Amino acid sequence: MGPLFGGRSDKTREADGGNLDLEWLEETYKEFHREPELSTAEEKTAARIKRELEHFSDWAVTTDIGGYGITAVLENGEGPTVLFRADFDGLPVAEKTDVDYKSKHSQLDAGGQRVPTMHACGHDHHTMSLLGAMRVLDGTREQWSGTVVALFQPAEEASIGANGMVNDGLGRVIPRPDVCLAQHIIAGPAGRVFTAPGPVMASSTTIEITLYGRGAHASMPHRSVDPVVLAASTVMKLQTVVSREVPPNQFAVITVASVEAGKANNVIPDSAKISLSCRFYDEALRKKCVDSIKRIVRAEATSMGAERPPSFKFVGMLSALKNSENVFNTVRENFDETFGEESTDMEPWSASEDFSAIPKAFGAPYMLWTVGITPRWQWDRAEKAGRLDIDIPTNHNPLFLPDLNTLPVGVRAAAVGILSCLQQEWERPGEEPEDRIYSPTVPTDEDIDAVAVEISGAN
Numbered sequence: 001m002g003p004l005f006g007g008r009s010d011k012t013r014e015a016d017g018g019n020l021d022l023e024w025l026e027e028t029y030k031e032f033h034r035e036p037e038l039s040t041a042e043e044k045t046a047a048r049i050k051r052e053l054e055h056f057s058d059w060a061v062t063t064d065i066g067g068y069g070i071t072a073v074l075e076n077g078e079g080p081t082v083l084f085r086a087d088f089d090g091l092p093v094a095e096k097t098d099v100d101y102k103s104k105h106s107q108l109d110a111g112g113q114r115v116p117t118m119h120a121c122g123h124d125h126h127t128m129s130l131l132g133a134m135r136v137l138d139g140t141r142e143q144w145s146g147t148v149v150a151l152f153q154p155a156e157e158a159s160i161g162a163n164g165m166v167n168d169g170l171g172r173v174i175p176r177p178d179v180c181l182a183q184h185i186i187a188g189p190a191g192r193v194f195t196a197p198g199p200v201m202a203s204s205t206t207i208e209i210t211l212y213g214r215g216a217h218a219s220m221p222h223r224s225v226d227p228v229v230l231a232a233s234t235v236m237k238l239q240t241v242v243s244r245e246v247p248p249n250q251f252a253v254i255t256v257a258s259v260e261a262g263k264a265n266n267v268i269p270d271s272a273k274i275s276l277s278c279r280f281y282d283e284a285l286r287k288k289c290v291d292s293i294k295r296i297v298r299a300e301a302t303s304m305g306a307e308r309p310p311s312f313k314f315v316g317m318l319s320a321l322k323n324s325e326n327v328f329n330t331v332r333e334n335f336d337e338t339f340g341e342e343s344t345d346m347e348p349w350s351a352s353e354d355f356s357a358i359p360k361a362f363g364a365p366y367m368l369w370t371v372g373i374t375p376r377w378q379w380d381r382a383e384k385a386g387r388l389d390i391d392i393p394t395n396h397n398p399l400f401l402p403d404l405n406t407l408p409v410g411v412r413a414a415a416v417g418i419l420s421c422l423q424q425e426w427e428r429p430g431e432e433p434e435d436r437i438y439s440p441t442v443p444t445d446e447d448i449d450a451v452a453v454e455i456s457g458a459n
Contacts, residue, residue, distance in 0.1 A: 020132060020135055020136060020408065020411060021135075022407075022408060025128060025132055025407050025408065025411065026404055026407060028052070028128060028131070029124055029125065029128045029404075029407055030101040031048065032045065032048065032088070032119065032124035032127055032128070033101050033102075033103060033119050033124045034101050034102070034103055034104075034105070035103065035105045036089075036090025036091070036103055036105060036117045036118055036119040036123075036124065037089065037090055037105075037107065037117060038089065038090060038091075038092060038107050038109065038115075038117055038157075039089045039154065039155040039156070039157045039158035039160070039161065040067055040068075040089075040154065040155050040158060040160075041107060042067075042068045042088060042089050042154045042155075043068065045068070045088050045089075045127075046063070046068035046070060046088070046152075046154070049070055049088065049127065049131075049152050050063060050070065052131050053070070053072050056072060056074070056134060056138060058074060058138070059072040059073060059074045059134070059138075059150070060072065060073045060074075060075075061073075062173045062174075065165045065168050065169070065170055065173065066154070066155075066161065066163075066164030066165035066166070066167060066168035066170070067154045067155060067161070067164055067165075067168075068154040069151070069152065069153055069154055069161065069164070069165040069168070069170075070151075070152040071149060071150065071151050071152070071170070071173060071174050072134065072149075072150040072152075073147065073148070073149050073150075073174055073175065074134075074137065074138065074141075074147065074148045074150075075147045075175075076141050076144065076145055076146060076147065076148070077145035077146065078145055078146070079144075079145040079146025079147065079422055080146045080147070080178040080179065080421065080422060080424065080425065080426050081146065081147040081148075081149060081175045081176065081177045081178050081179075082146065082147070082148055082149070082177065082178065082179055082180075082181065082418050082421045082422055083148075083149040083151055083174070083177035083179070083180040083181065083358070083359075083364075084130055084133065084148070084149070084150055084151065084180075084181045084182065084414060084417070084418055085130075085151045085152075085153055085162075085180065085181070085182045085355055085358060086123075086126040086127050086129060086130035086150075086151070086152055086153065086182070087123045087126055087127075087152075087153045087154070087156035087161065087355075088123050088124070088126070088127045088152055088153070088154060089123060089154050089155055089156055089157050089158070089161070090103075090117045090118055090119045090120070090121075090123065090124075090157075091117065091118055091119070091120045091121060091157055091396060092107075092109055092115040092116065092117060093116065093117070093118040093120040093396065093397075093398050094116035094118065094398055095116070095118040095120070095398055096398040096399050097398075097399055097401045099401065103116070103117060103118045103119065104116075105117045118398065120395065120396050120397060120398065120400050121157065121395045121396055121400070122184070122185035122373065122395065122400070122402060123156065125185045125373065125402050125406070125407070125410055126182075126183065126184065126185070126410075127152065128407055128410065128411070129183060129407075129410035129411050129413070129414045130150055130152065130414055132407070132408070132410070132411030132414070132415075133150075133411055133414035133415040133418060134148075134150050136411065136415040137415060137418065137419075144419055144422050144423075145422070146422040147175055148418060148422070149174050149175070149177055151165075151174075151358070153165060153355075153358075156353070156354055156355075159204070159316045159317075159318055159352075159354050160354070161354060162354040162355060162356075162357035162358050163354065163357045165358070166357060166358060166361040170358070170361070171361065171362065176362050176364075176428075177359070177362055177364050178364060178421075178426035178428060179324075179327055179359075179364055179365050179366065179367075179421045179424075179426055180355075180358055180359035180362070180364050180365075180366040180367075181327075181331075181366065181367055181368070181414075181417045181418065181421065182353075182355045182366075182367075182368040183368065183369050183370065183371060183410065183413055183414060183417070184353070184368060184369075184370050184371075185370065185371050185372075185373045185395075185402055185406070185410065186349070186370045186371070186372060186373070186394075186395065187372070187373070187374050187392050187393065187394045187395065187400070188370070188371075188372025188373070188374055188379070189372045189374060189376055189379045189380075190372055190373055190374055190375055190376050190379070190403040190405060190406050190409075191339075191342055191371075191372065191376075191403075191405065191406055191409045192339075192342045192343075192344060192371070192372040193335055193339050193342060193343050193344070193369060193370075193371055193372075193409070193413050194344055194345065194346035194347075194369060194370045194371070194372070195323075195328060195331065195332050195335060195343070195344075195345070195346050195367075195369040196323060196328065196345055196346035196347075196348075197323050197324070197325040197328040197329075198322055198323060198325070199281040199320050199321070199322045199323075199348055200321055200322070200323050200346055200348055200349060200368060201320065201321035201348070201349050201350075201351055201352055201353050201368065202251070202253070202279035202280055202281055202320055202321075202348070202349070202350050202351065202352050203279065203280050203281070203283065203286055203317070203318055203319050203320040203352060204277070204278070204279055204316060204317065204318040204352030205276075205277075205278040205279075205280075205286060205290060205314065205316070205317050206275070206276065206277055206278070206314070206315050206316035206317070207275070207276040207278065207290075207293065207312055207313070207314055207315070208273060208274075208275050208276075208312075208313040208315055209234075209273065209274050209275070209276065209297055209310055209311070209312055209313075210271055210272075210273050210310060210311045210313075211227045211230050211231055211234065211271060211272045211273070211274070211297075211301060211306070211310050212227065212270065212271050212301075212306055212307070212308040212309075212310065212311075213225035213226055213227035213230060213268075213269070213270055213271060213272070213304070213306060214270060214307065215267065215268055215269055215270035216268045217266065217267070217268070218265065218266040218267060218268055219266070221268060224268040225304055225305050225306050225307065226268050226304075227261055227268075227269060227270065227271050227272035227306075228261045228262060228268070228269070228272055229304070230272065230300060230301060230304045230306065231259055231261055231272040231274055233300055233303075233304070234274065234296070234297055234300045234301075235256045235259065235274060237296050237300055238254060238256060238276070238293065238296055238297075239254075240296075241254050241289055241292045241293060241296065242254055242289075245288075245289070245292055246285065246289065250281075250282060250285055251279075251280065251281050251282075251348070251350070252278075252279070252280050252285060252289055253277075253278065253279040253280075253350055254276060254277075254278050254289065254293070255276065255277045255278070256274055256275070256276055257275050257276065257277045258273075258274065258275035259272070259273075259274050259275075260272065260273045260274075261273070276293065278290070278293075279350050279351075279352060280320065281320050281348065282320075283319070283320070294312060297310050297312075298310060318352045318353065318354050318356075319356060319357075319360075320352075321352075321353050321355065321356045321368055322356075323366065323367045323368065324365035324366060324367055326365055327365050327366065327367040327421065328367055330420050330421060330424050331367060331369070331416070331417050331420045331421065333420070334416050334417075334419070334420040335369075335413070335416060335417075338412060338416050339409075339412075339413075346369060346370055349370070351395065353368065355368055363428075365426070367417075369413070369417070371406060371409060371410055371413055372406070373402035373403055373406045374392055374403065375403045376403075378391070378392065379392065
C-alpha cells in the first residue's frame with residue numbers, strides 16, 4: 001500500500017488513485033454541522049447519512065439498529081473483516097463560533113426544556129471521515145480484498161449507543177469483525193495523527209448521591225439536619241480520595257460536577273443531591289475509589305446526625321479503552337509512511353468512550369486514535385505564549401471548531417487504518433456461547449428513557 005495523497009489543493013487523488021471530491025466533503029460536513037441532534041433523537045442526521053449511502057450500490061445497508069444506528073457492509077473477496085465506527089450525535093451546547101455554518105438548532109431535552117445543540121465533540125467530522133473513507137475504498141477495490149463494515153453509531157454522548165446496537169442484534173446483521181477501528185478528533189495541531197497501544201481513554205463512572213436531612217424554617221437551623229451543610233462538607237472531604245488515597249503514579253479523577261439543594265431562601269430543604277464524574281485507567285483502582293466514596297459519604301452523613309443513610313445511583317459506567325498492541329503496530333507503521341512527522345505518540349486521554357463495547361461484544365482486538373483539528377496558527381501562538389490550556393477550545397467547548405483542512409486528513413487516516421488491517425491475518429478467538437459474545441452489559445428501558453429527547457425543529 002503506497003502513501004495516500006490529498007489536501008485542499010488536490011482534487012483528484014486519494015488512496016492510490018481513488019477519487020475524493022473535496023467540495024463534497026466540505027459541503028456535506030457543513031450540513032451535518034448546522035443541524036446537530038441530541039443522543040437518541042438523531043432522526044434527521046441518520047436520514048442524511050442514509051442518503052449518502054444510496055450512492056454505494058454494492059454495500060449492504062441496514063438501518064435503525066439500536067435506535068438510529070446504521071451499518072454498511074462491502075464484501076470484496078477473501079480476507080479479514082474490518083469494522084470502522086463513527087458516532088454522529090451532538091451535545092446540548094450553544095455554539096459560539098462565527099462561521100456561516102454554525103449551528104442554530106435546538107431540541108427539547110429529556111426534561112422537556114428547549115436547549116441549543118452543537119457538534120461540540122466533532123462527531124460530524126467523524127461521520128465525514130468514514131463516508132469519505134468508504135468512497136476511497138469503493139473506488140480502489142482492485143487493490144484490496146476482504147470485508148469492510150462501516151458502522152454509524154448514535155447516542156455516544158449518552159454512553160448507550162454502542163451497547164444499544166449490540167443488544168439490538170448487531171451480530172446478526174454484520175459479519176463478525178476480525179478487528180475494530182475508530183478515530184476521534186481533539187484539540188491539537190491540525191492534521192497531526194496520534195496513536196498509542198494500551199490504555200488511551202479512561203473508564204467513566206457517574207454517581208448520583210442523595211443526602212437526606214431534616215427540613216426546617218431557615219430561621220430555625222437548630223431544628224434541622226441541614227443537607228446543604230452536609231453536601232458542602234461531603235464535597236470537600238471527597239477531594240481527599242485522589243489526594244490521599246491514590247498512589248501518585250496512578251491516574252484518577254473524581255469531580256463533583258453538580259450540587260442541587262433547596263429552592264427558597266427561607267427554607268432549609270430535607271435533601272440535597274451531588275453528582276460525581278469519576279475517571280480511571282485501572283479497574284482495581286476504580287473499585288477502590290468507589291468504595292472510598294461510599295465510606296466518606298456515609299461517614300459525613302452520620303457525623304451530621306442524618307436519620308436516613310445516603311443513597312447511591314450509578315447512572316453511567318464505561319470501561320477504559322485499551323488499544324491492542326498488535327493493531328497499533330499494524331496501523332502505526334502505515335501512518336508513519338502516510339503522515340511522516342505528523343504521525344506521533346498519543347498521550348492517554350481522561351475522556352471516556354463507549355466504542356470498546358462493540359469489539360468486546362465480538363471478542364475482537366481494537367484501536368482508537370485521535371486527529372488534531374486546531375488551526376496551526378492558533379495552536380502555535382498559544383503554545384509560544386504558554387496558554388494552550390487557556391486559549392485553545394477543547395471538545396465540548398462552545399468554541400470548538402475543526403479546521404476544514406483536516407477533513408481530508410480524517411478521511412486518509414480512516415482509509416489507511418482500514419487498509420492496513422485488511423492486509424493482515426488476524427487470529428480469531430475460540431468460539432464462545434452466543435450469549436457471551438453478543439450480550440454485554442446493556443442499557444435498560446429506564447436508562448434509555450432517562451436520556452431520551454423529543455425531536456423539534458430549528459429556531
